[in-house]
Amino acid sequence: MLSRIVSHNLGRPTTYTASQIGKRFSSIISVHRETKEDNTNIPFEFNSENKKRAEEIIKKYPPQYKKSACMPLLDLGQRQLGFTSISVMNYVAKLLDMPPMRVYEVATFYTMYNRHPMGKYNIQVCTTTPCQLCGSDGIMKAIKDELQIKPGQTTPDKLFTLQEVECLGACVNAPMIAINDDYHEDLTPEATVALLKQLKEGKELTEVGPVLNKRKSCEPFSGQKVLLESPPTSPSAPVGGKSSKGYLKPKVSPSAPVGRRSSRGYLSPSAPVGRRSSRGYLSPSAPVGRRSSRGYLSPSAPVGRRSSRGYLSPSAPVGRRSSRGYLSPSAPVGDTFTLYSTPSTIMLV
Secondary structure, rough: OHHHHHHOOOOOOOOOOOOHHOOOOOOOOOOOOOOOOOOOOOOOOOOOHHHHHHHHHHHHHHHHHHHHHHHHHHHHHHHHHHHOOHHHHHHHHHHHHHHHHHHHHHHOOOOOOOOOOOOOOOEEEEEHHHHOOOOOOHHHHHHHHOOOOOOEEOOOOOOOEEEEEOOOOOOOOOOOEEEOOOOEEEEOOOHHHHHHHHHHHHOOOOOOHHHHHHHOOOOOOOOOOOOOOOOOOOOOOOOOOOOOOOOOOOOOOOOOOOOOOOOOOOOOOOOOOOOOOOOOOOOOOOOOOOOOOOOOOOOOOOOOOOOOOOOOOOOOOOOOOOOOOOOOOOOOOOOOOOOOOOOOOOEEE
16 A cells, blocks of 8 residues: 555655554564553562572573573563563562663563563464464454454453464464463354453363364364374283384293393393403303404403504513514613614614
C-alpha cells in the first residue's frame, strides 16, 4: 500500500498519518520508563525457595564465570514476580557481581523476558509461515474477538495477555498457540475459544498438545505408517545385549564371564583376563607385560634390557655402550676410543 501511495505521489512532498499506513502492534520494550508497577524504588528479592534454586544454578558454573547464570536467574525472577522488572534486573546484577548494564542488555535482547506486567495467562500466537498457511490468522482473530484486546495488550481483569510471536517449533501441529509453558496444537477458531472460556471459568487446562484427541503427539492424522512391527527380540539373549550389527544375538555363550571379549569380538571363556598378544589373540602362557622388539612375548629375557639392534642381551652390563653402538662389558667406565684408518694403529683418547 505504501509503495502505491509513494509511486502515485512521486515528486510531490506529502505527509501521511498513522491511519494511512498499517500499524503492527508489538509488546517488545527496549527502553525503561519509570511506572507505578515498574520502577527502581520497588524492592525485589528471591523468596526462600528460589534462593535455594538460585544457589544450585550458580553452582553449575565456575566461580569466575558465575555471570553465566544471568539468563536462568532472570527467568527465575520473572516467574516469581510475573515479569522482568528493573528491580529484578538490578537484584540479579548484584547477586552475580555484574554491572547492571550487562543484565539490561540481556533482558532487552531476548523476547522471552517480558518487560511489562503480564496477565495470569500469557497467550502466544505463532503466525510464522507454516502456521499462517494452516489458518493462524483465524486463530488470532478468534482470540482478539473473544478477549477484546490486541497483541501486546492485557485484559482489564489481568487474566490474559496476548502476544504475536514467531515460530515456536511445532510446525507439524500447526496452527498452535502457547499458554504460559504449555502448547495447544491442531487448533481451530472454535477450539481456541473453548480453551479461553475454560480459563475464564477458573478451570485449569489439564490436557496439552493436539486438541480434541485428533492424534497422538505429531503422528499422521490417519495413524502410524511406519515401524508397525514389533522390534526384534530373542528370549535367549541377555537383556540389552546387541551384536555388532545392532540386533540381539541369541547365540551367546552362557559360560562366558561377563564383559570378556576376544579381538574378534566374540566371548572367549577360557582366555585369561586382560591378556593379549601382538596378533590380538590371548596368550595364557606369556608372562605379564613382557614383549620383544618383534612384538612377541619373550619369557626368558631380563626385564627392561635391550641392545642397539632391538634384541634383549641378558649378559650385557647395564647402561654401557661402545662407539659402534654395541655393549662392551670389558671397557673401563668413562673411557672412549677412536679407530683410525690404519688397522694396526689404535690411539686412546
